[in-house]
Amino acid sequence: MSSETLKAHGASKGTIRLVHLYPREMSIYGDLGNTRCLATRLRRHRYDVELVEHHPGNPLDADAHLILGGGGQDSGQARVEDDLEANADLLRSLADDGTPMLMICGMYQLFGNDFTTVEGKRLPGLGILDVTTRGNEVRMIGPVVLSTPHGDVVGYENHSGSTTLGSGQEPFGQVRHGQGNNGADQTEGARRGNVYGTYLHGPVLPANTAFADALIGAAVDRALPGGFEPEDLDDHIAHEAQRRQIDRLLSGRNK
Numbered sequence: 444m445s446s447e448t449l450k451a452h453g454a455s456k457g458t459i460r461l462v463h464l465y466p467r468e469m470s471i472y473g474d475l476g477n478t479r480c481l482a483t484r485l486r487r488h489r490y491d492v493e494l495v496e497h498h499p500g501n502p503l504d505a506d507a508h509l510i511l512g513g514g515g516q517d518s519g520q521a522r523v524e525d526d527l528e529a530n531a532d533l534l535r536s537l538a539d540d541g542t543p544m545l546m547i548c549g550m551y552q553l554f555g556n557d558f559t560t561v562e563g564k565r566l567p568g569l570g571i572l573d574v575t576t577r578g579n580e581v582r583m584i585g586p587v588v589l590s591t592p593h594g595d596v597v598g599y600e601n602h603s604g605s606t607t608l609g610s611g612q613e614p615f616g617q618v619r620h621g622q623g624n625n626g627a628d629q630t631e632g633a634r635r636g637n638v639y640g641t642y643l644h645g646p647v648l649p650a651n652t653a654f655a656d657a658l659i660g661a662a663v664d665r666a667l668p669g670g671f672e673p674e675d676l677d678d679h680i681a682h683e684a685q686r687r688q689i690d691r692l693l694s695g696r697n698k
């Protein structure tokens with residue numbers, strides 16, 4: 444484990460502990476940008492950030508306020524399996540307790556029931572999200588647009604895994620462009636309470652600020668007595684980037 448403290452922009456309203464799971468093994472296609480985005484937005488909302496990197500074999504920080512995990516190769520997923528198993532009870536209890544978590548692609552699959560690779564190797568998951576994933580020869584690759592409870596969300600997917608939601612498992616969003624969980628049922632990702640799994644890289648948070656602030660709000664509401672007191676951030680560049688991607692993809696101009 445390594446950690447650093449990043450100071451709020453202005454008088455601090457308190458400290459939020461942000462834990463990034465497996466930044467070496469599971470951080471692909473810019474997923475580290477999600478951690479940077481949350482840390483930067485927290486500081487601009489005037490919170491200090493304790494940024495903790497969790498590496499396999501180290502104790503997991505039980506006082507985490509917000510937990511992030513990224514995507515990776517099937518081989519990277521296999522390398523974090525033992526550590527995930529060792530921390531399974533703690534992660535499940537933090538999830539049950541409402542700790543916000545964002546798991547991208549490979550970590551989304553491992554927060555589900557299991558992932559069977561294209562070679563037939565079964566990697567058991569935590570079962571926090573009721574989803575099951577099987578690898579395919581044909582990968583699902585390309586830009587994505589979703590409708591979600593946090594508004595439109597844009598990103599980029601690249602996965603061999605095809606994911607099926609259990610009955611009653613809420614998706615993260617509905618696919619308007621792209622493949623999503625399996626290319627068939629128009630669902631993308633999964634959500635249980637404050638735990639989100641999604642295939643979207645990009646990284647997903649910088650262009651989707653409402654979603655980023657929903658995670659931050661849930662973290663601050665749990666961590667600090669006064670709850671989340673957002674600053675009025677100027678997000679016009681992010682909003683414009685998101686709007687352009689949506690317009691381009693839904694009008695078919697990228698084809």
Ligand code: GLN
Nearest residue numbers: 514515517548549603604
């Ligand atoms: N290895 C997994 C798959 O291809 C995850 C890929 C990723 O995280 N981008 O399905």
